[in-house]
Amino acid sequence: MGMWVPSLLVLLCSAASLISAMSSAAPANNTSSSFSFKDNFDIMWAEDHFKTSPDGQTWYLYLDNTTGCGFQTRQRYRFGWFSMKLKLVGGDSAGVVTAYYMCSDLGAAPERDELDFEFLGNRTGQPYTIQTNVYKNGVGGREMRHTLWFDPTADFHTYSILWNNHHIVFFVDKVPIRVYKNNGRKPNDYFPDEKPMYMFSSIWNADDWATRGGLEKTDWKSAPFVSSYRDFHADGCQWKDPYPACASTTGDSWWDQNEAWSLADAQQEDFSWVGENLVIYDYCKDSERYPKLPEECSL
Numbered sequence: 001m002g003m004w005v006p007s008l009l010v011l012l013c014s015a016a017s018l019i020s021a022m023s024s025a026a027p028a029n030n031t032s033s034s035f036s037f038k039d040n041f042d043i044m045w046a047e048d049h050f051k052t053s054p055d056g057q058t059w060y061l062y063l064d065n066t067t068g069c070g071f072q073t074r075q076r077y078r079f080g081w082f083s084m085k086l087k088l089v090g091g092d093s094a095g096v097v098t099a100y101y102m103c104s105d106l107g108a109a110p111e112r113d114e115l116d117f118e119f120l121g122n123r124t125g126q127p128y129t130i131q132t133n134v135y136k137n138g139v140g141g142r143e144m145r146h147t148l149w150f151d152p153t154a155d156f157h158t159y160s161i162l163w164n165n166h167h168i169v170f171f172v173d174k175v176p177i178r179v180y181k182n183n184g185r186k187p188n189d190y191f192p193d194e195k196p197m198y199m200f201s202s203i204w205n206a207d208d209w210a211t212r213g214g215l216e217k218t219d220w221k222s223a224p225f226v227s228s229y230r231d232f233h234a235d236g237c238q239w240k241d242p243y244p245a246c247a248s249t250t251g252d253s254w255w256d257q258n259e260a261w262s263l264a265d266a267q268q269e270d271f272s273w274v275g276e277n278l279v280i281y282d283y284c285k286d287s288e289r290y291p292k293l294p295e296e297c298s299l
Protein backbone atom coordinates (compact mmCIF):
# COMPACT_ATOMS: atom_id res chain seq x y z
CA MET A 1 0.00 0.00 0.00
CA GLY A 2 2.11 2.87 -1.22
CA MET A 3 -0.15 5.85 -1.59
CA TRP A 4 -1.84 7.46 1.32
CA VAL A 5 -3.48 10.68 0.41
CA PRO A 6 -5.21 12.49 3.25
CA SER A 7 -8.88 11.68 3.39
CA LEU A 8 -11.07 13.99 1.40
CA LEU A 9 -13.39 14.18 4.33
CA VAL A 10 -11.44 17.24 5.27
CA LEU A 11 -13.07 18.90 2.33
CA LEU A 12 -16.45 17.44 3.05
CA CYS A 13 -16.40 18.62 6.59
CA SER A 14 -15.81 22.05 5.21
CA ALA A 15 -18.65 21.98 2.73
CA ALA A 16 -20.84 24.96 3.28
CA SER A 17 -23.84 24.03 5.30
CA LEU A 18 -26.85 25.67 6.72
CA ILE A 19 -28.28 24.32 9.89
CA SER A 20 -31.85 25.28 10.26
CA ALA A 21 -33.29 25.94 13.65
CA MET A 22 -33.44 22.81 15.75
CA SER A 23 -36.79 21.42 16.59
CA SER A 24 -37.50 22.08 20.22
CA ALA A 25 -39.81 19.09 20.41
CA ALA A 26 -36.84 16.72 20.55
CA PRO A 27 -35.97 15.20 23.91
CA ALA A 28 -33.22 17.05 25.67
CA ASN A 29 -30.30 14.66 25.55
CA ASN A 30 -31.19 11.04 25.34
CA THR A 31 -33.02 9.97 22.28
CA SER A 32 -33.80 6.82 20.40
CA SER A 33 -35.31 7.59 17.06
CA SER A 34 -35.72 6.46 13.53
CA PHE A 35 -35.34 9.43 11.34
CA SER A 36 -37.52 10.97 8.74
CA PHE A 37 -35.31 12.82 6.37
CA LYS A 38 -36.77 16.27 6.36
CA ASP A 39 -37.13 16.48 10.12
CA ASN A 40 -33.67 15.38 10.98
CA PHE A 41 -31.25 16.04 8.16
CA ASP A 42 -29.99 18.90 6.09
CA ILE A 43 -28.48 18.63 2.65
CA MET A 44 -24.91 19.87 2.82
CA TRP A 45 -24.56 20.71 -0.84
CA ALA A 46 -26.14 20.05 -4.27
CA GLU A 47 -29.77 19.67 -3.29
CA ASP A 48 -30.61 18.74 -6.90
CA HIS A 49 -28.43 15.63 -6.59
CA PHE A 50 -30.54 14.25 -3.79
CA LYS A 51 -33.79 12.31 -4.26
CA THR A 52 -36.13 10.27 -2.11
CA SER A 53 -38.38 7.34 -2.98
CA PRO A 54 -42.11 8.14 -3.26
CA ASP A 55 -42.70 6.88 0.29
CA GLY A 56 -39.80 8.99 1.57
CA GLN A 57 -38.09 5.99 3.16
CA THR A 58 -35.17 5.57 0.78
CA TRP A 59 -32.77 8.35 -0.04
CA TYR A 60 -30.56 8.57 -3.08
CA LEU A 61 -27.37 10.53 -3.52
CA TYR A 62 -26.20 11.23 -7.07
CA LEU A 63 -22.73 11.86 -8.39
CA ASP A 64 -22.14 13.10 -11.92
CA ASN A 65 -19.41 15.05 -13.62
CA THR A 66 -20.66 18.30 -12.06
CA THR A 67 -20.92 17.35 -8.39
CA GLY A 68 -21.64 14.79 -5.70
CA CYS A 69 -23.94 15.36 -2.77
CA GLY A 70 -24.15 14.93 0.97
CA PHE A 71 -26.43 15.20 3.98
CA GLN A 72 -25.97 15.54 7.72
CA THR A 73 -27.96 15.32 10.91
CA ARG A 74 -29.12 18.53 12.50
CA GLN A 75 -28.33 17.18 15.93
CA ARG A 76 -25.01 16.29 17.44
CA TYR A 77 -24.45 13.27 19.65
CA ARG A 78 -21.91 12.22 22.16
CA PHE A 79 -21.77 8.43 22.61
CA GLY A 80 -24.34 5.97 21.43
CA TRP A 81 -25.24 3.67 18.59
CA PHE A 82 -25.60 4.96 15.06
CA SER A 83 -26.68 2.84 12.16
CA MET A 84 -27.76 3.17 8.56
CA LYS A 85 -28.62 0.80 5.75
CA LEU A 86 -26.69 1.45 2.57
CA LYS A 87 -26.74 0.02 -0.90
CA LEU A 88 -23.66 1.07 -2.80
CA VAL A 89 -23.18 2.15 -6.39
CA GLY A 90 -23.27 -0.93 -8.65
CA GLY A 91 -21.59 -1.65 -11.96
CA ASP A 92 -18.50 0.35 -12.77
CA SER A 93 -17.95 2.41 -9.61
CA ALA A 94 -14.18 2.81 -9.79
CA GLY A 95 -13.08 6.17 -8.40
CA VAL A 96 -16.37 6.74 -6.59
CA VAL A 97 -16.42 6.95 -2.81
CA THR A 98 -19.51 6.74 -0.65
CA ALA A 99 -18.94 7.87 2.90
CA TYR A 100 -20.86 7.50 6.09
CA TYR A 101 -19.18 9.17 9.01
CA MET A 102 -19.40 11.20 12.17
CA CYS A 103 -17.58 14.47 12.59
CA SER A 104 -17.47 17.05 15.32
CA ASP A 105 -17.38 20.01 12.97
CA LEU A 106 -19.03 21.46 9.95
CA GLY A 107 -16.13 23.67 9.00
CA ALA A 108 -12.62 22.48 8.16
CA ALA A 109 -11.72 22.55 11.82
CA PRO A 110 -8.09 21.53 12.27
CA GLU A 111 -9.02 20.06 15.66
CA ARG A 112 -11.95 17.97 14.58
CA ASP A 113 -12.77 14.45 15.73
CA GLU A 114 -14.08 12.04 13.17
CA LEU A 115 -15.16 8.39 12.75
CA ASP A 116 -15.35 7.22 9.15
CA PHE A 117 -16.74 4.48 7.01
CA GLU A 118 -15.63 5.00 3.43
CA PHE A 119 -16.70 2.63 0.67
CA LEU A 120 -14.25 2.59 -2.19
CA GLY A 121 -15.80 1.64 -5.52
CA ASN A 122 -14.19 -0.56 -8.14
CA ARG A 123 -14.41 -1.67 -11.75
CA THR A 124 -17.34 -3.94 -12.59
CA GLY A 125 -16.92 -7.30 -10.91
CA GLN A 126 -13.99 -6.19 -8.75
CA PRO A 127 -14.55 -6.08 -4.99
CA TYR A 128 -15.43 -2.99 -2.98
CA THR A 129 -13.17 -2.04 -0.11
CA ILE A 130 -14.34 -0.58 3.19
CA GLN A 131 -11.94 1.86 4.74
CA THR A 132 -12.42 2.98 8.34
CA ASN A 133 -10.54 5.73 10.10
CA VAL A 134 -10.49 7.57 13.41
CA TYR A 135 -9.48 11.20 13.94
CA LYS A 136 -8.72 12.86 17.22
CA ASN A 137 -8.08 16.58 17.30
CA GLY A 138 -7.54 16.65 13.54
CA VAL A 139 -5.09 13.75 13.46
CA GLY A 140 -6.16 10.69 11.44
CA GLY A 141 -3.89 8.29 9.62
CA ARG A 142 -5.53 5.34 11.40
CA GLU A 143 -6.86 3.54 8.34
CA MET A 144 -7.95 -0.03 8.22
CA ARG A 145 -9.22 -1.64 5.04
CA HIS A 146 -11.46 -4.66 4.73
CA THR A 147 -13.09 -6.60 1.95
CA LEU A 148 -16.64 -7.81 2.48
CA TRP A 149 -18.22 -11.25 2.49
CA PHE A 150 -21.08 -10.14 0.25
CA ASP A 151 -21.71 -7.82 -2.68
CA PRO A 152 -22.64 -4.47 -1.07
CA THR A 153 -24.17 -3.22 -4.31
CA ALA A 154 -26.76 -6.01 -4.55
CA ASP A 155 -28.74 -5.13 -1.47
CA PHE A 156 -29.02 -2.96 1.62
CA HIS A 157 -26.73 -3.82 4.54
CA THR A 158 -26.46 -2.17 7.92
CA TYR A 159 -23.33 -0.24 8.87
CA SER A 160 -23.11 0.89 12.47
CA ILE A 161 -20.89 2.62 14.95
CA LEU A 162 -20.99 1.94 18.69
CA TRP A 163 -19.26 4.70 20.60
CA ASN A 164 -18.76 4.80 24.34
CA ASN A 165 -15.93 5.70 26.67
CA HIS A 166 -14.42 2.24 26.45
CA HIS A 167 -14.28 1.62 22.73
CA ILE A 168 -15.54 2.46 19.27
CA VAL A 169 -16.76 -0.51 17.28
CA PHE A 170 -17.48 -0.52 13.56
CA PHE A 171 -20.11 -3.07 12.58
CA VAL A 172 -21.20 -4.48 9.25
CA ASP A 173 -24.61 -6.03 9.81
CA LYS A 174 -24.13 -7.79 13.15
CA VAL A 175 -20.42 -8.35 12.68
CA PRO A 176 -17.84 -6.18 14.45
CA ILE A 177 -15.11 -5.53 11.88
CA ARG A 178 -13.03 -3.08 13.90
CA VAL A 179 -12.60 -2.35 17.59
CA TYR A 180 -10.82 0.83 18.59
CA LYS A 181 -10.00 0.84 22.28
CA ASN A 182 -9.61 3.52 24.89
CA ASN A 183 -7.20 2.91 27.73
CA GLY A 184 -9.09 5.39 29.87
CA ARG A 185 -6.20 7.77 30.32
CA LYS A 186 -7.23 11.42 30.20
CA PRO A 187 -6.44 13.42 28.27
CA ASN A 188 -5.19 11.25 25.42
CA ASP A 189 -4.29 11.91 21.83
CA TYR A 190 -6.08 9.07 20.14
CA PHE A 191 -9.57 8.47 21.52
CA PRO A 192 -12.39 10.85 20.57
CA ASP A 193 -14.40 11.22 23.74
CA GLU A 194 -15.10 14.88 24.38
CA LYS A 195 -16.69 16.39 21.31
CA PRO A 196 -20.22 15.69 20.15
CA MET A 197 -20.49 14.70 16.50
CA TYR A 198 -22.89 15.10 13.62
CA MET A 199 -23.61 12.17 11.29
CA PHE A 200 -22.90 12.65 7.60
CA SER A 201 -23.31 10.74 4.37
CA SER A 202 -21.96 11.69 1.01
CA ILE A 203 -20.83 10.57 -2.41
CA TRP A 204 -17.98 12.08 -4.34
CA ASN A 205 -15.31 11.53 -6.93
CA ALA A 206 -12.01 10.40 -5.44
CA ASP A 207 -10.32 8.90 -8.46
CA ASP A 208 -7.03 10.51 -7.47
CA TRP A 209 -6.61 7.91 -4.69
CA ALA A 210 -9.53 5.55 -4.09
CA THR A 211 -9.29 2.64 -6.50
CA ARG A 212 -6.00 0.81 -6.81
CA GLY A 213 -4.36 3.85 -5.31
CA GLY A 214 -5.71 6.19 -8.01
CA LEU A 215 -4.74 4.10 -11.03
CA GLU A 216 -8.39 3.42 -11.90
CA LYS A 217 -10.20 6.56 -12.99
CA THR A 218 -13.90 7.30 -12.81
CA ASP A 219 -15.62 6.43 -16.06
CA TRP A 220 -18.12 9.24 -16.44
CA LYS A 221 -19.94 7.33 -19.16
CA SER A 222 -21.43 5.30 -16.29
CA ALA A 223 -22.74 8.41 -14.50
CA PRO A 224 -24.84 9.20 -12.62
CA PHE A 225 -23.54 7.09 -9.76
CA VAL A 226 -26.18 6.52 -7.14
CA SER A 227 -25.87 5.33 -3.55
CA SER A 228 -29.00 4.52 -1.54
CA TYR A 229 -29.80 4.90 2.14
CA ARG A 230 -32.53 3.71 4.49
CA ASP A 231 -33.36 3.36 8.14
CA PHE A 232 -31.02 5.76 9.82
CA HIS A 233 -31.14 5.12 13.51
CA ALA A 234 -29.51 7.09 16.28
CA ASP A 235 -29.66 5.78 19.79
CA GLY A 236 -27.38 8.20 21.47
CA CYS A 237 -27.01 11.09 23.78
CA GLN A 238 -28.25 14.14 21.95
CA TRP A 239 -26.00 17.05 22.64
CA LYS A 240 -27.43 20.14 24.10
CA ASP A 241 -25.43 23.14 25.12
CA PRO A 242 -24.17 23.88 27.61
CA TYR A 243 -21.65 21.13 28.14
CA PRO A 244 -21.75 18.66 29.90
CA ALA A 245 -25.24 17.56 28.96
CA CYS A 246 -23.82 14.23 27.70
CA ALA A 247 -21.37 13.36 30.42
CA SER A 248 -22.26 9.77 29.73
CA THR A 249 -20.17 7.87 32.20
CA THR A 250 -23.05 7.43 34.58
CA GLY A 251 -24.07 4.27 32.76
CA ASP A 252 -27.82 4.79 32.60
CA SER A 253 -27.89 4.24 28.84
CA TRP A 254 -27.52 0.80 27.29
CA TRP A 255 -24.55 1.82 25.13
CA ASP A 256 -22.67 2.63 28.27
CA GLN A 257 -23.54 -0.42 30.31
CA ASN A 258 -21.03 -3.06 31.14
CA GLU A 259 -22.19 -5.32 28.30
CA ALA A 260 -21.39 -2.60 25.76
CA TRP A 261 -17.85 -2.09 27.01
CA SER A 262 -16.48 -5.18 25.31
CA LEU A 263 -17.55 -7.69 22.70
CA ALA A 264 -19.76 -10.62 23.63
CA ASP A 265 -18.25 -14.08 23.00
CA ALA A 266 -20.09 -14.63 19.73
CA GLN A 267 -19.07 -11.18 18.53
CA GLN A 268 -15.49 -11.91 19.49
CA GLU A 269 -15.58 -15.03 17.32
CA ASP A 270 -16.89 -13.09 14.34
CA PHE A 271 -14.33 -10.40 14.93
CA SER A 272 -11.49 -12.93 14.94
CA TRP A 273 -12.79 -14.44 11.73
CA VAL A 274 -12.84 -11.01 10.09
CA GLY A 275 -9.34 -10.34 11.35
CA GLU A 276 -8.06 -13.54 9.81
CA ASN A 277 -9.90 -13.35 6.53
CA LEU A 278 -10.93 -9.86 5.49
CA VAL A 279 -8.35 -7.34 6.63
CA ILE A 280 -6.33 -6.01 3.72
CA TYR A 281 -4.65 -3.13 5.47
CA ASP A 282 -4.02 -2.18 9.10
CA TYR A 283 -2.01 0.95 9.93
CA CYS A 284 -0.93 -0.75 13.15
CA LYS A 285 1.00 -3.29 11.08
CA ASP A 286 2.53 -0.74 8.73
CA SER A 287 5.95 -0.21 10.26
CA GLU A 288 7.23 1.29 7.03
CA ARG A 289 4.75 4.11 7.42
CA TYR A 290 5.05 4.22 11.21
CA PRO A 291 8.55 3.15 12.30
CA LYS A 292 7.30 3.86 15.80
CA LEU A 293 3.72 2.58 15.94
CA PRO A 294 1.09 4.91 17.45
CA GLU A 295 0.48 4.16 21.13
CA GLU A 296 -3.10 2.94 20.65
CA CYS A 297 -1.75 0.07 18.54
CA SER A 298 -0.58 -1.70 21.67
CA LEU A 299 -4.01 -1.73 23.32
Ligand SMILES: *[C@@H]1O[C@H](CO)[C@@H](O)[C@H](O)[C@H]1NC(C)=O
Pocket residue numbers: 028029030245246247248250252
Ligand atom coordinates in the same frame (compact mmCIF):
# COMPACT_ATOMS: atom_id res chain seq x y z
C1 LIG B 1 -29.37 14.37 30.39
O1 LIG B 1 -28.35 13.43 30.73
C2 LIG B 1 -27.92 13.50 32.07
C3 LIG B 1 -26.73 12.54 32.25
O2 LIG B 1 -26.88 11.38 31.48
C4 LIG B 1 -29.10 13.18 32.99
O3 LIG B 1 -28.68 13.25 34.33
C5 LIG B 1 -30.19 14.19 32.75
O4 LIG B 1 -31.31 13.84 33.52
C6 LIG B 1 -30.60 14.22 31.28
N1 LIG B 1 -31.56 15.29 31.04
C7 LIG B 1 -32.71 15.10 30.43
C8 LIG B 1 -33.57 16.28 30.31
O5 LIG B 1 -33.03 14.00 30.00
Ligand SMILES: *[C@@H]1O[C@H](CO)[C@@H](O)[C@H](O)[C@H]1NC(C)=O
Pocket residue numbers: 065066
Ligand atom coordinates in the same frame (compact mmCIF):
# COMPACT_ATOMS: atom_id res chain seq x y z
C1 LIG C 1 -20.74 15.93 -18.28
O1 LIG C 1 -21.62 14.92 -18.75
C2 LIG C 1 -22.56 15.37 -19.68
C3 LIG C 1 -23.53 14.22 -19.95
O2 LIG C 1 -22.83 13.02 -20.20
C4 LIG C 1 -21.81 15.85 -20.93
O3 LIG C 1 -22.75 16.31 -21.88
C5 LIG C 1 -20.87 16.97 -20.54
O4 LIG C 1 -20.11 17.36 -21.65
C6 LIG C 1 -19.95 16.53 -19.41
N1 LIG C 1 -19.21 17.69 -18.92
C7 LIG C 1 -17.91 17.64 -18.66
C8 LIG C 1 -17.32 18.90 -18.12
O5 LIG C 1 -17.23 16.64 -18.84
Ligand SMILES: *[C@@H]1O[C@H](CO)[C@@H](O)[C@H](O)[C@H]1NC(C)=O
Pocket residue numbers: 120121122123126127128129210211212213
Ligand atom coordinates in the same frame (compact mmCIF):
# COMPACT_ATOMS: atom_id res chain seq x y z
C1 LIG D 1 -10.33 -3.20 -6.74
O1 LIG D 1 -10.03 -4.40 -7.40
C2 LIG D 1 -8.64 -4.71 -7.43
C3 LIG D 1 -8.48 -5.96 -8.27
O2 LIG D 1 -9.26 -7.02 -7.73
C4 LIG D 1 -8.12 -4.87 -6.01
O3 LIG D 1 -6.73 -5.08 -6.04
C5 LIG D 1 -8.43 -3.61 -5.20
O4 LIG D 1 -8.06 -3.80 -3.85
C6 LIG D 1 -9.91 -3.31 -5.28
N1 LIG D 1 -10.31 -2.17 -4.46
C7 LIG D 1 -9.82 -0.94 -4.53
C8 LIG D 1 -10.45 0.08 -3.68
O5 LIG D 1 -8.89 -0.62 -5.26
Ligand SMILES: *[C@@H]1O[C@H](CO)[C@@H](O)[C@H](O)[C@H]1NC(C)=O
Pocket residue numbers: 030031032235252253254
Ligand atom coordinates in the same frame (compact mmCIF):
# COMPACT_ATOMS: atom_id res chain seq x y z
C1 LIG E 1 -31.97 6.77 27.74
O1 LIG E 1 -32.46 5.92 26.73
C2 LIG E 1 -32.42 4.55 27.05
C3 LIG E 1 -32.92 3.80 25.85
O2 LIG E 1 -32.21 4.10 24.73
C4 LIG E 1 -33.25 4.26 28.28
O3 LIG E 1 -33.15 2.90 28.62
C5 LIG E 1 -32.75 5.10 29.44
O4 LIG E 1 -33.56 4.91 30.54
C6 LIG E 1 -32.72 6.58 29.05
N1 LIG E 1 -32.11 7.34 30.12
C7 LIG E 1 -32.58 8.50 30.53
C8 LIG E 1 -31.82 9.20 31.61
O5 LIG E 1 -33.57 9.02 30.05
